[in-house]
Amino acid sequence: MVKEFFKPASVDEALDLLSVPGSLALAGGTWALAFEGRDKPERVVDIGKAVPRTIERRGSVLVVGAAVTFQELIESEAAPAVIKAAAQSMANRNTRNRATVGGNLGANKSCASLVPVLLALGATVEAKSRGKPAAVLPLADWLARPEGLVLAVSVPVTAGVRSSSLRSSRTACDIATGTAACACRLEGGKLTSLRIAVGGFGPHAALRPDLAALFEGKPLPAKADIEKAVLPLLSARADQRGSAEYKCLRGAALIADALHAVEELS
């Protein structure tokens, strides 16, 4: 149960408040106050006023403040369609109205809606820890060792890069069984600079250079051939969403669909 609640106006004040053991940084609360977080936080620091809530293009880079909600991202003119599609895959509008980009990274769930596409596109984060200057680092590095608060996420929106983001679930409103995102170029009919990120095949969504290496520099294979090639490299945990075998078969098809769905960033 929450016993202490703070709403600081600056990131430094938020970091000071969060330095007290047992404190929780609260964004939209759709993970922190539900699921595993329920009943746990006693000292809550609402960071909604302390971290940026703007979405803008700076040249060919999309910069999204950590406090931006999924719904704001979907409605923004600055965000490319593939990022909007990933945000839209959070099926429940009530949740999208509250859930933030920073919270999606902080929760770092295996099937996090935004993480795979951000990883595939080579996003970086600006993060700040107490007593240190803000630092910019690859998203994958921050996710591997989350420290401090994410202030913003920057995504290169580079001409010629194609990308896709897909999710599978048993029903439209169900939790995902897997997610897959790709980014690549198509040069002379061949896939180059290919990055594939998947969720649902490990504790966190992750880039999979082993999967990308199967297709790098080659013409796009038929979907059945992609499925056959990636299936042996997938492993999943059986749970209420399905058996491990079902999830891997579905995941292989999802990756094949994602590779065939890549479209130029717009």
Ligand SMILES: Cc1cc2nc3c(=O)[nH]c(=O)nc-3n(C[C@H](O)[C@H](O)[C@H](O)COP(=O)(O)OP(=O)(O)OC[C@H]3O[C@@H](n4cnc5c(N)ncnc54)[C@H](O)[C@@H]3O)c2cc1C
């Ligand atoms: C009904 C329902 C459906 C959901 N469906 C999906 C779904 O389809 N896809 C999906 O990805 N998730 C889903 N979730 C989980 C959750 O909504 C998302 O993970 C969401 O993005 C969390 O954002 P939030 O702003 O609510 O974060 P919070 O719950 O406030 O925080 C989540 C965690 O991130 C930390 N955090 C928050 N902001 C920052 C920051 N700026 N820097 C560092 N750490 C931070 C918090 O301390 C906490 O540990 C669902 C949740 C519910 C209740």
